[in-house]
Amino acid sequence: MICYWLFILFLAYNSKIEYTMGHNVLTNVAYGKSVRQSTDFRWGSVPDNAVNGIFTDFTHTDLEKNPWIRIDLGRNYTIHEVEVFGRRGCCVERLHDVDIRVGNDLHDMHLCGHFTGSCTRSGERIAVFCPFNTFGRYVKIQIMEGWNNYLSVAEVLVWGRL
Numbered sequence: 001m002i003c004y005w006l007f008i009l010f011l012a013y014n015s016k017i018e019y020t021m022g023h024n025v026l027t028n029v030a031y032g033k034s035v036r037q038s039t040d041f042r043w044g045s046v047p048d049n050a051v052n053g054i055f056t057d058f059t060h061t062d063l064e065k066n067p068w069i070r071i072d073l074g075r076n077y078t079i080h081e082v083e084v085f086g087r088r089g090c091c092v093e094r095l096h097d098v099d100i101r102v103g104n105d106l107h108d109m110h111l112c113g114h115f116t117g118s119c120t121r122s123g124e125r126i127a128v129f130c131p132f133n134t135f136g137r138y139v140k141i142q143i144m145e146g147w148n149n150y151l152s153v154a155e156v157l158v159w160g161r162l
């Protein structure tokens with residue numbers, strides 16, 4: 001019987017550890033939110049695909065310099081981490097050299113992190129941890145290099161809290 005209760009205590013202790021680590025105290029505050037992108041691909045694009053929870057679809061801008069996609073979280077959140085997932089099956093290398101910025105004013109966005117180089121693996125994940133106390137309503141992902149680029153993302157997860 002003592003062993004049983006010790007086992008229960010062990011489980012509870014470990015649950016607590018897990019609860020305070022990883023994303024368990026955070027929420028993906030981007031899910032289902034409003035999305036805009038710099039341009040729409042000429043044969044159609046659905047910006048909301050960036051936040052629909054499905055990793056097999058994707059967004060698609062037209063060909064341009066410094067294309068971007070921006071999520072409106074609807075209110076301010078403390079943002080800890082942003083994850084960006086590339087397309088699967090084709091063209092993931094188009095996701096390259098991106099700035100990820102967060103802010104509560106579109107004219108005053110702060111750098112959360114930068115990814116240098118190109119993605120190489122289908123569905124590759126870019127993850128950046130924002131500086132301590134990053135706070136904002138808008139999250140913007142923008143290609144910073146090259147003259148003509150498409151920007152496609154399969155999904156964006158923004159880990160934050162109120």
Ligand SMILES: [Ca+2]
Nearest residue numbers: 049054154155
């Ligand atoms: Ca998606």
